[in-house]
Amino acid sequence: MSDFHLYVLALISGISLFTILLALRRKKHFSSMSGMIVSMFLGMNIGLTAGITFGTVYQGDLFLSTILGMGYGIVAGCLCGACFGFLSSLEGTMSGLMGGMMGAMLGEMIPADQANVLIKFFYFFRFVPFF
Numbered sequence: 001m002s003d004f005h006l007y008v009l010a011l012i013s014g015i016s017l018f019t020i021l022l023a024l025r026r027k028k029h030f031s032s033m034s035g036m037i038v039s040m041f042l043g044m045n046i047g048l049t050a051g052i053t054f055g056t057v058y059q060g061d062l063f064l065s066t067i068l069g070m071g072y073g074i075v076a077g078c079l080c081g082a083c084f085g086f087l088s089s090l091e092g093t094m095s096g097l098m099g100g101m102m103g104a105m106l107g108e109m110i111p112a113d114q115a116n117v118l119i120k121f122f123y124f125f126r127f128v129p130f131f
Contacts (some may be wrong), residue, residue, distance in 0.1 A: 001057050008119055012049050016042060016076040021081040025130075035084025039092030043077020047099025048106075049122040055107015062108050069107075070100030091117040 008066050019042055027035065051069025058065040077092025 004019040004116065005053050005057055008053055008123060009050065011093050012046055012072070012123065016046055016080070016127040018023065020080050020083065023080055025106060030084065032085065032088065035081070035088040036091045037083035039077050039084065039088045040095040042080045043073050043092040043096030044099040045093075045122060045125065047073020047096040051100045051103020051105075052107040052115055052119050052122065053103075055104040056112050056119070059108055059112070065107060066101055066104040068100075069104040070097050073097060073100040
C-alpha cells in the first residue's frame with residue numbers, strides 16, 4: 001500500500017469523524033429525513049472511496065477488497081446515522097455496504113492510474129456538503 005492510499009484512508013477516516021461530531025452537535029436542527037440523507041451520503045461516499053482504494057491496492061483479491069471497503073462504509077454510515085436514530089443508522093449501514101461493494105468492484109476493473117484519478121474525485125466530492 002502506497003503513501004497515497006494510506007493518506008486517503010486516514011483522511012476519509014478523519015473527515016468521517018469530523019462529520020459525525022458535527023452531526024452530534026447540530027442534530028436538533030436536522031429533521032429525521034435530513035439525518036437519513038446525511039448518513040446515507042456519508043456511508044456511500046466513504047464506502048465508494050475506500051472500496052476503490054482497497055480494490056486498487058489488492059487487485060486480484062476481490063473478496064478482501066470488498067470486505068474492507070464495506071467495513072469502512074458500514075462503520076461510517078452506522079456511526080453517523082446513530083446520531084439521528086435507529087432508522088438513519090440502518091440507512092447509513094446499508095448505503096455503506098452498497099458503496100463498499102461497488103467501489104471494490106470498480107477498483108478491481110480499472111487500471112491503477114485511472115483508479116487514483118477516481119479516488120481523488122470521490123475524495124474531493126466528500127467536501128461538497130461543506131461548501
